[in-house]
Amino acid sequence: xxxxxxxxxxNILEPPKWIGWDxxxxxxxxxxxxxxAVKNTILFAVITGPLSYIACFLLAxxxxxxxxxxxxxxxxxxxAPSLSGNAYLIWKIAFSGDSFxxxxxxxxxxxxxxxxxxxxxxxxxxxxxxxxxxxxxxxxTAFLAFIAxxxxxxxxxxxxxxxxxxxxxxxxxxxxxxxxxxxxxMFGAVMQITGSFAVxxxxxxxxxxxxxxxxxxxxxxxxxxxxxxxxEMGYACAIATVLFIIMLGANQLVQKLLKKxxx
Amino acid sequence: xxxxxxxxxxKKVNRSLPADMILIIILAGLGTFMAIPxxxxxxxALKPLDEMxxxxxxxxxxxxxxxxxxxxxxxxxxSWVPISRYMFNTFFIAFLGTGGHVILAxxxxxxxxxxxxxGKKVLFTMVVLSLMFSPIVTSIxxxxxxxxxxxxxxxxxxxxxxxxxxxxxxxxxxxxxQIPDAIIESAKIDGASEYRIFWxxxxxxVKPAWLTLIIFSFNGLWGGGMSGTFIYSEQxxxxxxxxxxxxxxxxxxxxxMSVAALIMMIVxxxxxxxxxxxxxxxMSTSGMKD
Numbered sequence: 001x002x003x004x005x006x007x008x009x010x011n012i013l014e015p016p017k018w019i020g021w022d023x024x025x026x027x028x029x030x031x032x033x034x035x036x037a038v039k040n041t042i043l044f045a046v047i048t049g050p051l052s053y054i055a056c057f058l059l060a061x062x063x064x065x066x067x068x069x070x071x072x073x074x075x076x077x078x079x080a081p082s083l084s085g086n087a088y089l090i091w092k093i094a095f096s097g098d099s100f101x102x103x104x105x106x107x108x109x110x111x112x113x114x115x116x117x118x119x120x121x122x123x124x125x126x127x128x129x130x131x132x133x134x135x136x137x138x139x140x141t142a143f144l145a146f147i148a149x150x151x152x153x154x155x156x157x158x159x160x161x162x163x164x165x166x167x168x169x170x171x172x173x174x175x176x177x178x179x180x181x182x183x184x185x186m187f188g189a190v191m192q193i194t195g196s197f198a199v200x201x202x203x204x205x206x207x208x209x210x211x212x213x214x215x216x217x218x219x220x221x222x223x224x225x226x227x228x229x230x231x232e233m234g235y236a237c238a239i240a241t242v243l244f245i246i247m248l249g250a251n252q253l254v255q256k257l258l259k260k261x262x263x
Numbered sequence: 264x265x266x267x268x269x270x271x272x273x274k275k276v277n278r279s280l281p282a283d284m285i286l287i288i289i290l291a292g293l294g295t296f297m298a299i300p301x302x303x304x305x306x307x308a309l310k311p312l313d314e315m316x317x318x319x320x321x322x323x324x325x326x327x328x329x330x331x332x333x334x335x336x337x338x339x340x341x342s343w344v345p346i347s348r349y350m351f352n353t354f355f356i357a358f359l360g361t362g363g364h365v366i367l368a369x370x371x372x373x374x375x376x377x378x379x380x381x382g383k384k385v386l387f388t389m390v391v392l393s394l395m396f397s398p399i400v401t402s403i404x405x406x407x408x409x410x411x412x413x414x415x416x417x418x419x420x421x422x423x424x425x426x427x428x429x430x431x432x433x434x435x436x437x438x439x440x441q442i443p444d445a446i447i448e449s450a451k452i453d454g455a456s457e458y459r460i461f462w463x464x465x466x467x468x469v470k471p472a473w474l475t476l477i478i479f480s481f482n483g484l485w486g487g488g489m490s491g492t493f494i495y496s497e498q499x500x501x502x503x504x505x506x507x508x509x510x511x512x513x514x515x516x517x518x519x520m521s522v523a524a525l526i527m528m529i530v531x532x533x534x535x536x537x538x539x540x541x542x543x544x545x546m547s548t549s550g551m552k553d
């Protein structure tokens with residue numbers, strides 16, 4: 001339905017009008033902000049996606065070695081950011097642009113900088129700060145799925161591996177744990193892709209909407225702009241379709257990579 | 264004593280003590296970093312008004328007080344809809360939605376993972392693709408569907424869509440794929456029906472998966488899910504909405520709001536701890552000797 005609408009001019013009140021490829025043509029040729037958004041989104045996804053994916057897995061793997069009670073507590077700690085709703089707003093205070101924000105205060109005190117840095121308004125730092133917050137926030141769905149996956153793994157495989165000459169935990173990870181967790185890895189990857197390409201909320205909360213000079217404008221921000229503020233639903237659907245295709249491509253790529261794990 | 268330690272260490276293969284220590288230290292460091300919001304939220308709830316707006320802001324509380332809690336209860340003592348009603352709404356939506364979702368998702372995932380059905384690949388691809396489409400674009404069609412079904416402004420407008428969310432199906436299917444076919448076949452040879460196989464063999468084996476799914480689903484619904492869009496009547500709204508109106512009361516209500524946020528977090532944490540400490544190792548191949 002959204003795909004069909006992407007070929008129309010549709011402002012929600014009047015019935016959709018067929019305009020063919022015009023939406024897409026505008027998107028790529030006229031809409032400069034969209035190209036910025038695409039660049040930001042891809043940059044964001046390429047950096048935070050794999051990083052948080054690997055972090056999720058390694059942490060889950062390490063936590064899995066603890067005893068069940070301790071494990072529950074530690075898991076809770078790491079899942080806390082996802083659990084606590086909008087607690088990430090604490091970062092707004094931490095990165096606040098005056099000299100009292102935690103980060104600025106710390107850096108000033110130790111002489112790393114001479115005047116406060118405008119973390120959340122300077123286009124130079126904005127994206128980096130957002131990435132950090134997103135990483136902190138992203139130990140969610142995939143992380144828990146990995147922990148559950150490690151729990152349902154076959155222990156006898158590890159013992160058999162040890163007899164067959166696996167020497168340390170890293171070999172065990174690569175040759176036994178990873179291959180036997182392929183379904184969970186796949187799940188985590190899809191979650192990570194949908195998560196990191198659809199970042200919008202934290203940007204809006206931390207740097208405002210639209211962000212200064214569109215420095216942290218993502219595709220979904222753009223989508224919200226056209227879909228819910230300007231009511232150009234046809235155009236918004238075209239944006240969504242482009243985003244969908246990008247995600248699909250990323251998904252294919254990740255599937256190919258995952259097939260290579262443990263070879 | 265030394266022997267006991269040695270014995271305990273022998274159970275795990277390929278592990279060395281120094282590496283274990285280093286990893287535990289790394290975990291502890293990161294854990295502290297991740298725990299900041301918890302500490303901050305608890306601190307906020309206990310802060311007296313003057314400390315709350317202290318500048319620069321502090322993370323830890325200096326003079327803890329329970330005033331904020333009383334404030335919150337005072338506000339609700341005068342509210343038009345009693346707080347117990349909001350609580351009931353939230354619990355009703357979260358428990359029913361989660362329960363239904365876990366059962367339906369598992370039942371749908373089993374045939375997709377283990378039975379031979381024509382077109383199951385296509386079906387599964389559609390499920391995964393639906394995860395990738397932006398919710399903003401689908402919101403209008405969703406609203407129309409709910410209206411056509413006559414579920415607008417009822418609990419069901421939130422609960423029924425929650426049943427069918429594709430996340431759970433995807434998760435359960437991935438876990439069920441790991442179950443060896445041999446177990447299911449041997450159960451069939453022993454005369455078990457598909458239902459029996461599903462309840463007595465498949466579900467216990469993927470226990471970590473559905474316990475995890477409970478967490479996801481519960482967290483999503485606890486905040487109220489899509490109730491903001493589909494429910495208008497004040498007496499049907501969940502707690503999240505009620506607390507949001509408190510925040511709208513302005514800056515003087517910051518204290519009550521931080522208590523509200525803390526209360527909202529306690530139940531999901533409870534569910535989380537319950538489910539995580541029950542995630543015990545299930546041997547997907549136990550009982551198999553080839």
